[in-house]
Amino acid sequence: xxxxxxxxxxxxxxxxxxIGRKVQQVLVRQPSLRWPVSDNLGQRLTGQTIDAVDRRAxxxxxxxxxxxxxxxxxxxxxxxxxxxxxxxxxxxHIDILLSDGRLLRYRDPRRFGSVFWLEASAGHPLLAxxxxxxxxxxxxxxxxFRQSRDRKTPVKTFIMNSQVVVGVGNIxxxxxxxxxxxxxxxxxxxxxxxxxxxxxxxxKVVLTSAIAAGGTTLRDFTHEDGSPGYFRNxxxxxxxxxxxxxxxxxxxxxxxxxxxxxxxCRHCQR
DNA sequence: CGCTGACCCTGACGGC
DNA sequence: TGCCGTCAGGGTCAGC
Numbered sequence: 369x370x371x372x373x374x375x376x377x378x379x380x381x382x383x384x385x386x387i388g389r390k391v392q393q394v395l396v397r398q399p400s401l402r403w404p405v406s407d408n409l410g411q412r413l414t415g416q417t418i419d420a421v422d423r424r425a426x427x428x429x430x431x432x433x434x435x436x437x438x439x440x441x442x443x444x445x446x447x448x449x450x451x452x453x454x455x456x457x458x459x460x461h462i463d464i465l466l467s468d469g470r471l472l473r474y475r476d477p478r479r480f481g482s483v484f485w486l487e488a489s490a491g492h493p494l495l496a497x498x499x500x501x502x503x504x505x506x507x508x509x510x511x512x513f514r515q516s517r518d519r520k521t522p523v524k525t526f527i528m529n530s531q532v533v534v535g536v537g538n539i540x541x542x543x544x545x546x547x548x549x550x551x552x553x554x555x556x557x558x559x560x561x562x563x564x565x566x567x568x569x570x571x572k573v574v575l576t577s578a579i580a581a582g583g584t585t586l587r588d589f590t591h592e593d594g595s596p597g598y599f600r601n602x603x604x605x606x607x608x609x610x611x612x613x614x615x616x617x618x619x620x621x622x623x624x625x626x627x628x629x630x631x632x633c634r635h636c637q638r
Numbered sequence: 639c640g641c642t643g644a645c646c647c648t649g650a651c652g653g654c
Numbered sequence: 655t656g657c658c659g660t661c662a663g664g665g666t667c668a669g670c
Contacts, residue, residue: 371663402646402665426664443664444648459648478647480664494665521641530665537663584663606663627643629661644668651661 370441372502372535373578375426377597378447382472383421385449386430390417390467398461401476402442405462406485413437413464413485425498425534435487437464438495442480448473499533502571507533509565516556516564523559524552525626527571536571538628539584542606544570551637552630553623577602605631 370378394410416432423429428447430437439447452471456463462474462483474483486492500507515532516523524545527536536544545552547570550563559567578584583597604614609622613633622631 374663440664442647443662445664476647477649478662478664480646480648519640525641528664539663626641628663640670642668642670645666646664649662651659653658653660654656 370426370443370445371537371540371578371584372426373540373575373581373599374583374597375423375428375441375535376579377583378441379421379423379428382447382449385470386418386421386466386472388417391415391432391464392467393463393465395463395465396461397456397463398459398479401461401479402440402482403484405483409437409483409485412487424495425501425530426537427495429486433488435485435490438482438484438486438492439474440482440494442476442478442482444478445474445476445481448475497531499529499531502533502535502575507568507572509561509563509568512564512568513559513561516559519556521556522553522625523550523556523567524630526556527567528626528628533571535575539603539606540571540574540578542631543604544574546605546632546637547574549637551634552625552632554638605633607631 391413394413396405396410399405412434416434418430418432420431421428422431426440428439449470450473452465452469459477460473460475464472484492516526519526524541526532528541544567548566550559550567578599581597581599584599605620608620609631611620612618613620613636616633616635618633618635620631621634622629624630
């Protein structure tokens with residue numbers, strides 16, 4: 369479910385319910401995720417007051433004085449705020465019980481997500497090598513141009529590499545390349561500075577629009593209250609293989625790049 | 639160092 | 655109805 373807009377939508381949804389609340393109890397039903405849930409999560413988080421809910425890349429950081437709970441939703445994870453007596457369903461792996469009679473519930477059918485405890489100001493190896501946030505000023509066409517020289521990997525694979533830039537997943541990579549008229553298979557190192565300028569701008573626009581629409585609901589992504597996101601209606605290429613291009617009406621091409629479905633228009637994207 | 643493909647896991651869906 | 659193959663929004667890691 370989550371790319372950056374969905375994670376950001378989740379952050380904005382849960383933050384007001386968490387900030388200022390005290391954690392009363394932590395219940396881990398299934399510790400076996402992408403990596404094991406930190407052993408000391410319950411011991412360290414219990415009794416702490418939540419000061420903030422931040423995001424870095426697709427990681428959510430629930431901040432307390434003692435340290436942070438770091439959550440990744442993987443492919444199928446979601447977070448909901450519910451009444452504390454709501455019975456858990458299948459794949460509801462973790463509950464964080466709060467001082468106001470509610471709980472934060474982590475669900476992840478495929479268990480590609482992860483939940484760690486981070487001691488205050490400790491950092492984490494998974495955060496160490498990340499590229500810039502796409503919506504930061506430091507992310508620009510010039511930056512992409514500099515990073516891409518001599519790189520032979522397809523430009524789509526390049527912009528989905530979190531060491532280059534974070535938060536550009538498969539949906540929005542396809543959409544941003546369509547919006548900027550760049551063919552996804554093109555070698556990253558062969559793209560001009562000017563075209564990278566368009567691409568960087570397209571990434572910002574696509575992500576910002578998707579956040580404004582509350583994310584993209586495809587299968588099971590919903591907000592913390594269960595409502596869907598509406599960006600799906602705005603997708604121009606993702607999920608539209610073999611359908612007509614919205615711009616030129618020619619049939620869209622579908623290929624696989626780096627194990628991920630890639631859709632583009634051979635006429636509009638060069 | 640850069641790049642490709644295997645892999646972690648469950649569920650939904652289409653074809654037969 | 656059931657079985658089987660394929661695919662899914664992520665990311666790491668081994669191996670070349």
